Amino acid sequence: xxxxxxxxxxxxxxxxxxxxxxxxxxxxxxxxxxxxxxxxxxxxxxxxxxxxxxxxxxxxxxxxxxxxxxxxxxxxxxxxxxxxxxxxxxxxxxxxxxxxxxxxxxxxxxxxxxxxxxxxxxxxxxxxxxxxxxxxxxxxxxxxxxxxxxxxxxxxxxxxxxxxxxxxxxxxxxxxxxxxxxxxxxxxxxxxxxxxxxxxxxxxxxxxxxxxxxxxxxxxxxxxxxxxxxxxxxxxxxxxxxxxxxxxxxxxxxxxxxxxxxxxxxxxxxxxxxxxxxxxxxxxxxxxxxxxxxxxxxxxxxxxxxxxxxxxxxxxxxxxxxxxxxxxxxxxxxxxxxxxxxxxxxxxxxxxxxxxxxxxxxxxxxxxxxxxxxxxxxxxxxxxxxxxx
Amino acid sequence: xxxxxxxxxxxxxxxxxxxxxxxxxxxxxxxxxxxxxxxxxxxxxxxxxxxxxxxxxxxxxxxxxxxxxxxxxxxxxxxxxxxxxxxxxxxxxxxxxxxxxxxxxxxxxxxxxxxxxxxxxxxxxxxxxxxxxxxxxxxxxxxxxxxxxxxxxxxxxxxxxxxxxxxxxxxxxxxxx
Numbered sequence: 237x238x239x240x241x242x243x244x245x246x247x248x249x250x251x252x253x254x255x256x257x258x259x260x261x262x263x264x265x266x267x268x269x270x271x272x273x274x275x276x277x278x279x280x281x282x283x284x285x286x287x288x289x290x291x292x293x294x295x296x297x298x299x300x301x302x303x304x305x306x307x308x309x310x311x312x313x314x315x316x317x318x319x320x321x322x323x324x325x326x327x328x329x330x331x332x333x334x335x336x337x338x339x340x341x342x343x344x345x346x347x348x349x350x351x352x353x354x355x356x357x358x359x360x361x362x363x364x365x366x367x368x369x370x371x372x373x374x375x376x377x378x379x380x381x382x383x384x385x386x387x388x389x390x391x392x393x394x395x396x397x398x399x400x401x402x403x404x405x406x407x408x409x410x411x412x413x414x415x416x417x418x419x420x421x422x423x424x425x426x427x428x429x430x431x432x433x434x435x436x437x438x439x440x441x442x443x444x445x446x447x448x449x450x451x452x453x454x455x456x457x458x459x460x461x462x463x464x465x466x467x468x469x470x471x472x473x474x475x476x477x478x479x480x481x482x483x484x485x486x487x488x489x490x491x492x493x494x495x496x497x498x499x500x501x502x503x504x505x506x507x508x509x510x511x512x513x514x515x516x517x518x519x520x521x522x523x524x525x526x527x528x529x530x531x532x533x534x535x536x537x538x539x540x541x542x543x544x545x546x547x548x549x550x551x552x553x554x555x556x557x558x559x560x561x562x563x564x565x566x567x568x569x570x571x572x573x574x575x576x577x578x579x580x581x582x583x584x585x586x587x588x589x590x591x592x593x594x595x596x597x598x599x600x601x602x603x604x605x606x607x608x609x610x611x612x613x614x615x616x617x618x619x620x621x622x623x624x625x
Numbered sequence: 626x627x628x629x630x631x632x633x634x635x636x637x638x639x640x641x642x643x644x645x646x647x648x649x650x651x652x653x654x655x656x657x658x659x660x661x662x663x664x665x666x667x668x669x670x671x672x673x674x675x676x677x678x679x680x681x682x683x684x685x686x687x688x689x690x691x692x693x694x695x696x697x698x699x700x701x702x703x704x705x706x707x708x709x710x711x712x713x714x715x716x717x718x719x720x721x722x723x724x725x726x727x728x729x730x731x732x733x734x735x736x737x738x739x740x741x742x743x744x745x746x747x748x749x750x751x752x753x754x755x756x757x758x759x760x761x762x763x764x765x766x767x768x769x770x771x772x773x774x775x776x777x778x779x780x781x782x783x784x785x786x787x788x789x790x791x792x793x794x795x796x797x798x799x800x801x802x
Contacts, residue, residue: 296719
């Protein structure tokens with residue numbers, strides 16, 4: 237009998253312990269959301285809900301309204317900002333253009349696909365650039381235009397984790413004297429999933445240490461790269477270096493797998509490019525299976541253009557020595573037209589064309605002419621305020 | 626069968642088929658952790674759920690106990706400092722089934738009951754129920770003004786005029802696009 241009572245007592249104790257355990261478990265789960273004694277009027281207001289259902293409600297709203305809902309209360313604003321990566325965002329393609337006049341204010345313009353201006357704002361001192369873009373999914377083209385529009389503070393804002401920036405083209409054509417390698421690299425990492433063309437187009441102050449294979453490499457696989465420091469066109473000869481661009485064979489080789497119908501690698505003043513690197517590029521490009529398959533499946537010609545202007549180690553002679561067996565040489569002379577349509581005498585141009593069995597064409601040129609280059613005009617070029625202060 | 630107890634005094638008990646109650650991830654995990662105990666004899670206390678809400682929960686899980694399990698996606702923890710790129714991971718579209726439309730306490734005077742149900746669905750981790758409840762609230766406030774939303778959700782404007790002005794400037798940009 238005593239044994240039986242002991243057994244009952246033990247079972248009762250186990251049962252009590254189980255009840256406490258269950259209760260503790262429940263409270264532990266609840267602890268993340270609500271704890272303690274619940275008031276009589278528990279949950280009389282929507283705002284007393286834990287974060288998760290609130291977030292879920294906000295995620296189901298149309299993108300336009302999510303931003304408006306930040307006005308409702310501080311808590312809504314905090315929640316929406318906290319979850320901005322996964323909140324609905326407005327989809328925008330077209331072009332975004334940044335300008336920073338030397339007075340220091342950053343102007344942001346948005347253009348539609350037809351390059352018509354949709355919106356323009358000049359940032360107030362206390363409004364962060366990243367806040368403007370927090371609930372917009374940016375696609376299309378980004379232009380860092382006049383002045384210090386691509387300075388570190390701008391690139392750092394655009395590299396914020398919560399922003400969704402998915403351009404296929406980025407053009408730097410302003411002053412890069414306040415742009416550091418780290419900021420540029422972080423920005424290129426940010427846009428890496430979608431960027432296909434990266435242009436430094438008449439950019440000022442491209443410091444020797446700014447561009448390098450690893451910085452450009454952060455942008456991933458590109459179909460177009462152009463590096464033209466401002467003033468390149470006026471350089472007297474090959475020895476008149478405007479800017480010593482620190483890009484080498486690694487960047488060139490990484491572009492051999494470009495999959496577009498048209499791809500290009502156009503650089504000025506890159507002493508790191510070697511004839512050996514060009515040979516490696518040609519061999520890799522010719523073996524590129526994907527491009528070969530694309531070339532066979534379409535009727536148009538797949539074209540790849542390499543332009544080396546004033547690159548110390550790349551001249552027609554050195555290229556012919558290193559890759560002559562893979563290339564066919566052509567020369568052109570006579571007259572040509574400049575960008576204004578005027579006839580001009582043209583010095584003899586040498587070009588090499590890779591011998592390729594499919595309808596693919598690889599050209600190597602040594603002269604940069606504006607009308608031959610893959611220049612991209614920024615939108616709103618004729619705006620009345622396009623000039624700097 | 627499993628017994629669930631509300632937080633009322635005295636508690637109100639509901640007996641629910643195990644299959645139905647396991648639509649709650651919280652309770653399912655608890656039952657798995659306590660495998661070996663005779664859970665049919667041990668009521669599970671739910672300290673955050675009152676009797677009317679628990680009754681709704683029981684009704685919903687019994688109705689949906691034979692539904693195919695929802696596809697689980699890992700929850701993305703949002704944090705500004707987190708560098709992971711989750712921006713393509715948008716919420717899938719949720720359609721409120723006809724039965725659920727009638728089930729949800731949608732009258733304005735039942736508004737607080739709806740919020741209690743959302744809270745309970747969140748606490749018990751019944752994602753499909755949480756989704757349809759949140760979708761209903763989102764549809765209700767969609768297209769409404771900020772003032773209307775504050776009124777519907779019983780929320781107060783706790784901004785200073787300066788904070789509102791700054792916010793307005795940030796938001797105006799997105800609205801213009």
